[in-house]
Amino acid sequence: MTSLIRVEHLEKRFRVRRRGRGALGLIRGIVPRNQREVVAVRDISFSIQPGEMVAYVGPNGAGKSTTIKMLTGILVPSAGSVTVDGLVPWKQRSRLASRIGVVFGQRTQLWWDLPLVESLRLLRHVYKVPSEKFERRMHRLVDTLDLATFLHRPVRQLSLGQRMRGDLAAALIHGPSILYLDEPTIGLDIVAKDRIRRFLLEINREEGVTVLLTTHDMADVSHLCDRMMIIDHGRLIYDGGVEEITEMHGGERTMVLDLEEDAPTPSLPHARVERHEGRRLWLSFRRDEITAADLIAEVSGKLRVRDLTIQEPDVEQVVRRIYEEGLVEEGAR
Numbered sequence: 058m059t060s061l062i063r064v065e066h067l068e069k070r071f072r073v074r075r076r077g078r079g080a081l082g083l084i085r086g087i088v089p090r091n092q093r094e095v096v097a098v099r100d101i102s103f104s105i106q107p108g109e110m111v112a113y114v115g116p117n118g119a120g121k122s123t124t125i126k127m128l129t130g131i132l133v134p135s136a137g138s139v140t141v142d143g144l145v146p147w148k149q150r151s152r153l154a155s156r157i158g159v160v161f162g163q164r165t166q167l168w169w170d171l172p173l174v175e176s177l178r179l180l181r182h183v184y185k186v187p188s189e190k191f192e193r194r195m196h197r198l199v200d201t202l203d204l205a206t207f208l209h210r211p212v213r214q215l216s217l218g219q220r221m222r223g224d225l226a227a228a229l230i231h232g233p234s235i236l237y238l239d240e241p242t243i244g245l246d247i248v249a250k251d252r253i254r255r256f257l258l259e260i261n262r263e264e265g266v267t268v269l270l271t272t273h274d275m276a277d278v279s280h281l282c283d284r285m286m287i288i289d290h291g292r293l294i295y296d297g298g299v300e301e302i303t304e305m306h307g308g309e310r311t312m313v314l315d316l317e318e319d320a321p322t323p324s325l326p327h328a329r330v331e332r333h334e335g336r337r338l339w340l341s342f343r344r345d346e347i348t349a350a351d352l353i354a355e356v357s358g359k360l361r362v363r364d365l366t367i368q369e370p371d372v373e374q375v376v377r378r379i380y381e382e383g384l385v386e387e388g389a390r
């Protein structure tokens with residue numbers, strides 16, 4: 058199958074002014090002394106097939122937004138290549154515009170003082186959407202994103218969750234086949250996040266829209282994506298299944314025990330005490346080292362257990378560990 062998005066050895070460097078240095082610093086090498094180079098994205102390659110929903114995660118400053126900006130054509134790469142639907146984004150930006158939709162969760166693309174509906178109508182002209190198609194899409198988006206109650210209100214008066222839905226409608230009004238979402242659920246409450254996730258699943262399933270999404274909320278990843286790419290310090294450190302990495306790095310499960318009485322923290326050969334607070338004890342253990350049943354037997358020999366639950370590893374824990382400790386195990390890429 059041909060890739061819809063193809064990125065090869067992509068790199069982005071920024072020159073930033075050093076503080077406190079004169080503009081006439083000696084030139085050493087290629088970077089002037091009064092400047093410093095930030096490598097935001099280094100040697101990243103990946104490809105995305107039509108209809109995929111891919112999560113792009115990494116800590117603050119990892120290079121996610123910079124990558125998205127190169128994919129949309131807002132930024133020109135320092136090295137490497139990108140093609141999106143056969144086009145080079147920064148060279149063929151206006152041709153590409155009709156095929157992509159973008160939401161930057163941190164910053165609205167709607168006209169602040171205009172009613173939402175007017176922003177959508179303006180976009181219709183920007184993208185030259187035929188009026189019949191526009192009406193049809195408008196109807197569908199108003200319906201599925203539940204925009205009717207605030208469609209005629211100026212964007213500045215909308216709540217964050219309403220505005221984000223408005224931004225999604227704006228990104229999709231022209232019927233693009235690719236949607237880039239840079240933190241589409243940032244700052245939203247659980248109900249609003251859930252509504253946006255359901256909407257994204259729906260447009261992916263029904264319209265086959267390909268989605269690349271950055272997020273710090275691992276629930277977005279587990280609800281929406283089978284595939285995850287992890288970027289750290291500008292490098293792609295993982296590209297693969299969400300389930301696979303959870304299995305590989307999150308082999309640790311947690312047993313939470315409620316004890317009958319106060320007891321000293323036990324030492325157990327096949328489990329690690331994660332926390333011990335009052336009569337509650339958190340043990341982590343690996344599936345390949347001990348079964349839950351054997352661990353229960355071991356603990357029961359030392360402590361009087363009233364109740365227990367077992368928590369399976371989730372993508373949140375896995376990614377937190379990778380951010381903290383790095384991806385060390387072999388075969389991860």
Ligand SMILES: Nc1ncnc2c1ncn2[C@@H]1O[C@H](COP(=O)(O)OP(=O)(O)OP(=O)(O)O)[C@@H](O)[C@H]1O
Pocket residue numbers: 071072073095096097115116117118119120121122123124
């Ligand atoms: N226009 C710019 N000029 C200079 N440096 C920049 C510019 N844009 C980004 N950077 C730097 O590039 C690096 C990557 O930034 P980027 O915004 O891509 O990170 P991110 O992964 O999106 O982070 P976050 O999760 O905080 O949104 C950071 O060190 C950032 O300071």
Ligand SMILES: [Mg+2]
Pocket residue numbers: 121122123239
């Ligand atoms: Mg960002």
